Amino acid sequence: MKKLLTNKQILCVFLPLMFQQLIMNILSLIDNFMIGRFNDAYISGITIVNRVFNISNSLLMGLIASCAVFIAQYYGSNDRENMNRCLKLSIVVSMALLVPLIIMGILWP
Numbered sequence: 488m489k490k491l492l493t494n495k496q497i498l499c500v501f502l503p504l505m506f507q508q509l510i511m512n513i514l515s516l517i518d519n520f521m522i523g524r525f526n527d528a529y530i531s532g533i534t535i536v537n538r539v540f541n542i543s544n545s546l547l548m549g550l551i552a553s554c555a556v557f558i559a560q561y562y563g564s565n566d567r568e569n570m571n572r573c574l575k576l577s578i579v580v581s582m583a584l585l586v587p588l589i590i591m592g593i594l595w596p
Contacts, residue, residue: 511544543588547581 515537522529554577561570 546584550580
């Protein structure tokens with residue numbers, strides 16, 4: 488028989504994710520406010536960068552969430568080897584997604 492999750496367990500997972508996304512959106516808003524005193528070119532630049540950042544952030548959050556599901560399943564079955572493989576895979580794929588964005592940001596600011 489499956490054990491159902493309690494509301495407290497769901498909130499323990501949901502609240503940190505919600506606050507993380509809230510902080511990311513507030514930081515984007517603060518960027519716009521700080522640059523707002525300059526001309527339109529600066530505001531357009533910040534808007535473009537925030538869009539690229541949000542897309543990469545969404546990709547990484549999806550990747551990490553999917554790997555977390557597999558890691559939780561392997562943790563439940565006490566399979567440490569596959570847990571480590573999933574963690575290593577998520578790190579490698581995250582770096583493979585981020586390194587090109589970092590290089591593009593450095594070469595074409």
